[in-house]
Amino acid sequence: MTAAVAASGLAVAYGGGRPALERVEFELAAGSSLCVLGPNGGGKTTLFRALTGELAPLRGTVSVAGGRPAYLAQTERTRLDFPVSALDVALMGSLANGRWWLPARRSDRATARAALDRVGLADRAGDRFGELSGGQRQRVLLARAIVQDARVLLLDEPLAGVDPASAERIERLFGELRDEGRALLVSTHDVDSARAFDRVLCVNHDQIAFGAPADVLSREVLERTYGAEIVVLDEPGPDGTVRAVTVQHHHHDH
Ligand SMILES: Nc1ncnc2c1ncn2[C@@H]1O[C@H](COP(=O)(O)OP(=O)(O)OP(=O)(O)O)[C@@H](O)[C@H]1O
Ligand SMILES: [Mg+2]
Structure with missing residues (x-):
């Protein structure tokens, strides 16, 4: 192994x-x-x-x-409190792949939307990150980690x-990521x-x-x-x- x-x-x-x-x-x-x-x-x-x-x-x-x-830090939920949308935060995951100076590609946006869907927040993509609940922010940050596509x-x-209910969904997601x-x-x-x-x-x-x-x-x-x-x-x-x-x-x- x-x-x-x-x-x-x-x-x-x-x-x-x-x-x-x-x-x-x-x-x-x-x-x-x-x-x-x-x-x-x-x-x-x-x-x-x-x-x-x-x-x-x-x-x-x-x-x-x-x-x-990919790292979801314990304290980050409060640190990211500036006017960006949930989708913007999820998109930050693709910045880790080295294209941060270019506008987001359509494929990056699709990936970010799919990740928001996996954490059950597809309908909140346009909401301001700072106006989401703590648990919702946590799920957006988890989506960002997924977008990063790390091993x-x-x-x-x-x-x-x-x-x-969200915890149950996320625990299912852990199983999928492992698979x-x-x-x-x-x-x-x-x-x-x-x-x-x-x-x-x-x-x-x-x-x-x-x-x-x-x-x-x-x-x-x-x-x-x-x-x-x-x-x-x-x-x-x-x-x-x-x-x-x-x-x-x-x-x-x-
Ligand atoms: N920046 C820091 N400077 C000095 N000591 C630190 C720092 N961060 C953590 N520690 C110390 O390291 C030890 C381990 O802390 P750590 O944050 O890793 O614990 P944890 O298991 O994550 O706790 P929690 O469940 O509260 O998140 C603690 O004694 C803590 O005081
Ligand atoms: Mg800790």
Whole structure:
């Protein structure tokens, strides 16, 4: 197997201090999905920033196949608050392919519209981005990541602030993107949703666990990952995973 995404002995630090994230070691194949779990401050965003190359490893290595990954940053919903339409934002995905100084081609527009349709927002293409709800903005940014057509997608809490019906649609979309042969990394606070992924990575400053959901989603691993922030709802089911929810987490922009 050639990994689409890999980290080995990875440690990442901000400035000269103690690393924010250490001892990260995993591989993800093309056409598979990874759920990244961890408490607030656990290092999920730090991992993504190391994978985009924005933060250089203090130790160890990262590799991402196929050039620049598409990255949906956690904080971007509020940053893009200027007078552009939803379609304009989705179109920005094609700028990543190197034609930013030219007017959008008809084919780019068609691609951007198709991506808005995939996130259930075809009818909002002309709406001003800044006047959409937080969840709708998040879906537009997901459309932009799709337009980028990268082999690897890094989505940092893409479902935060998204209503349940849209979340369901987007989770279906994750499956489609994976079936198209992309590698998909998704961070979330929704422990229950992790079982739908091919792999789960738990981080809490250190890597706590990596593997198939049935192996990773145990009471012991979840308690080490979240400490007091986890509530385990019941005992393991036949697949060995437990049902659990996190408490006390808050999203940065609500
Ligand atoms: N720009 C920064 N400068 C210094 N330290 C930082 C910076 N960003 C994050 N950190 C620290 O790195 C650690 C990991 O933070 P990170 O943002 O990766 O956590 P997270 O898992 O994404 O949390 P959340 O669920 O709240 O998004 C935290 O201790 C945090 O304080
Ligand atoms: Mg984060």
